Amino acid sequence: MIDLAAHRLDALVAFHGHFCPGLATGVRVAEAALQALGARAEDEELVAVVETNNGVVDAIQFLVGCTYGKGNLIHQDHGKNVFTIARRSDGKAVRIATKPRAGHDLTPEQEQLVARVRARDATDAERQRFAALWEERGRAILEMPMEELLEIELLDNYALPDCAAIEPSVVCDDCGALVMASRLAAHGDQRLCATCVAEQGHTSLRVTEIGVVENELLPGAAPARARSPRSRVVVHEAYQQGLQGLAPGQTVDVLFVFSEAPAEAPLLQHPRGDSTAPKRGVFALRSPHRPSPIGLTAVEILEVAPEGLVVAGLDAWHGSPVLDIKPHVS
Ligand SMILES: [Zn+2]
Ligand SMILES: [Zn+2]
Known part of the structure; x- marks a missing residue:
């Protein structure tokens, strides 16, 4: 005892x-x-x-x-x-x-x-x-x-979390509280704590995963910028009604998340990762490494099913969360 x-x-x-x-x-x-x-x-x-x-x-x-x-x-x-x-x-x-x-x-x-x-x-x-x-x-x-x-x-060999980070505390530019450096977010030219970011309305962004991509482009194995000839865009049940009116042959824009992209996104990058080409601003590139890691691709609908679409030409990897589907307007 x-x-x-x-x-x-x-x-x-x-x-x-x-x-x-x-x-x-x-x-x-x-x-x-x-x-x-x-x-x-x-x-x-x-x-x-x-x-x-x-x-x-x-x-x-x-x-x-x-x-x-x-x-x-x-x-x-x-x-x-x-x-x-x-x-x-x-x-x-x-x-x-x-x-x-x-x-x-x-x-x-x-x-x-x-x-x-x-x-x-x-x-x-x-x-x-x-x-x-x-x-x-x-x-x-x-x-x-x-x-x-x-x-x-x-x-045995339990996957241990990293040791506690010892970081400097930095002053939030708005409320003046001392905040762990990694917890401050850039907001314009200010660095703000989470509560101040929320107060400035930045959490009012409302983005929802409506589905997920299924195809042969496996993360880490697929060549960069490969397009799949046949991807399934599986729409979650709660949103399936929203597919009404779509038809094979139609072109739609699919918005998806580059879920494998690293969190840090340099604002200047070499186009296509080619280090011999001069760097360009991220907004002039289709790089997946972006402040908002969202991809947008126009694809052709091959099939419409109750649980989603089969499309041609999607360059999202297998497992990518889908944010939206909408008719393509050139
Ligand atoms: Zn007690
Ligand atoms: Zn603050």
């Missing part, structure tokens, strides 16, 4: 704010992680990827030493009770999931009590009964055999 003194349970409870079943589960998750991987992370020796935010995460921060502030706690907001803790030195990792606890269901009265407390309309007496119930359930979790509570899987 876990040595509570060694795990500084009192200090953990003070950190979280109260003792509860979630925190107790976290103590056991931390125990399993440290058993598998060794000592607590003083620095970034261990990394935790947590797929939910609850009391378990506070126990992981406190007991395993993977903390939000050090950057070795990564929250993926899936609402899933799955916690993967990995060791940087050798990529060894442990994936810990909480099991449904058979035989530990609440009675209907207890369920009512919990609902009233969560809705914040419990009386003082009810809150006391709730606290006692939660304390009892938490204690039971601390004593349970590990295998009843947790699903534990050891992983």
